[in-house]
Amino acid sequence: MSVDKVPSLRALLVVAFTLLCFEGISIVHANKNFEDVRCKCICPPYRNISGNIYNRNVSQKDCNCLHIVDPMPVPGHDVEAYCLLCECKYEERSSNTIKVTIIIYLSVVGSLVLYMLFLLLIDPLIRKHQPYTQQLHNEEDAEDIPPQAEDALDRGSTVLERVEGAQQRWKKQVQEQRKTVFDRHKMLS
Incomplete structure (x- = not known):
């Protein structure tokens, strides 16, 4: 999805929400059934x-x-x-109140579904490929993490970068724990 489509998607959501609001207002002013x-x-x-x-x-x-x-x-x-x-x-x-409540409920659910689809489409573009990969059982890869990547993770300014940094730190801790367990297992064998 290109950058030009994001504003058009937002504009489409605003127009859809405005139409739903006008529909709700017209229902409220209708005569009693x-x-x-x-x-x-x-x-x-x-x-x-x-x-x-x-x-x-x-x-x-x-x-x-x-x-x-x-x-x-x-x-x-x-x-x-x-x-x-x-x-x-x-x-x-009041059937008008019931109709307005249902319209509001459906518009909230619909906007959440659209937001989920938007995130699913944008997620691959937002995620960055890490310059390194860690092997689970390879001790050489688990020992050395490039210091530039570690510094970049600590300085993350956006929420996504902070979450990815936390994930990387967690993966590093898991690797260290695995290495310790495998070393102890080798010593006991």
């Missing part, structure tokens, strides 16, 4: 009639058994007794 309010009546079994749940989109003042239960499963003289058993609740939700 008919599914946002409802009256839910739960009626238990009554005599030979099985229990049932009734839902209807009505206003809060009309949230009662007489307005919701249709058709009425009992004859006219039992309606009042049947409605006393029913429990009606007015429920309201």
